Amino acid sequence: MPGATIALVDDDRNILTSVAVALQAEGFVTRVYTDGDVALKALIDNPPDLAVCDIKMPKLDGLELLRRLRAVSALPVILLTSKDQESDEAEGLATGADDYIAKPFSQALLIARIRAILRRVEFSRSDADPEGTSAGGGEPIVRGRLSMDPQRHRVHWDGLEVALTVTEFMILEALASRPDVVKSRNQLLDVAYHDEVYVDDRTIDSHIKRIRRKFKAVAPSFDAIDTLYGAGYRFTDG
Template sequence: MGTRIALVDDDQNILTSVSLTLENEGFEVDCYHDGETALRGLGRRPVELAVLDIKMPRMDGMELLQKIRGDSSLPVIFLTSKDDELDEALGLGMGADDYITKPFSQRLLIARIRAVLRRASQGEMDMSAPNIVRQGELLMDPDRHLCSWKGEEVKLTVTEFLILQALALRPGMVKNRDQLMDAAYGESVFLDDRTIDSHIKRLRRKIRVQDSTFDNIETLYGIGYKYRA
């Protein structure tokens, strides 16, 4: 008996082709054409994961996600048609576990599904970087090296990305410079402490270009930095 997945899309082509692939992979698929029917169907037949199109008639993916998340932590993967939809989905701070932009390869979808399922089943045991970090208006997707603040993309370098990720992953937790250094370069790398300051400087500056009120990277005098949600 395979894992049960809900597939919601108003495009019949997608519905049939994707469901076929998923069934070939051993999943059981419940197909729905719109959010409303999906919501009703999910009440009757619980699934372990949902794949939702964002743009749908009657009830779109985001609304559906909210309803779903109202009373469960069902893993959800979004399908998005354009990049701005993607930003929208992320920018609104929706709680999707992952998303895929159309057009996508079936193989990619399978991989993402398995990844999300694995994370869900192992709970937080999975120490590998979660695919998406979401803290308030900040969104980070390591897989795509994508970072957005209030829905707008912020272009970060690798080092900046890793440092911000380390901070945002545990908002409120103080990180000293060594810990941030470890996050950015791995352990056993020695650099001047002040280097972290430089990266923090650039991080703040880049985000402030879009939102001059950004002040979520907090300095703790004599200790380090922390991310405030």
């Protein structure tokens, strides 16, 4: 994790400077962008380990940048915004963000979120699953029409690839590792966010909606993730 490269995208140079300095003090390498179009090209052509992107920017705003990025990349992204409505958070997560922080925010909180997502990336690529939720410790998972390769971070449904973010991958992996077993929102939070205490359990709902939408894009009849109201979610072999 030390030495990881973080891209910062914000048209406010004061925020860019203060956040970049704080991250560099923690051992991160930073790249800064004030233009969404320039940032998008850089994130695709020379991907960092994680991007922190403001929503409200001129020309290409953060949400549209993320939509275009998600068409070609599962790069972890944290969205920043001055908005604090629950619907705005849901929109950001539904667009494919791995996390969301409302301004004003503490730099300590941002750094904690960055570290948590980078840990998730490491866990998803490791041979051993520290939460004990992965079938076979990083071995491929095949459940009916679903196949998952944790080592390569690849997911297929009926042979068609489905691009998931790191967070989405870990949630689906937790469900698919134990088909027909109901997992509560809190259990899925523990898998996806580990020791973070800043995340609302309803965040899982937004990630599940996003996962379903991605699968339905390649298989309109996809219905392998059940919602059990008041209990949680379960995966059923397709």
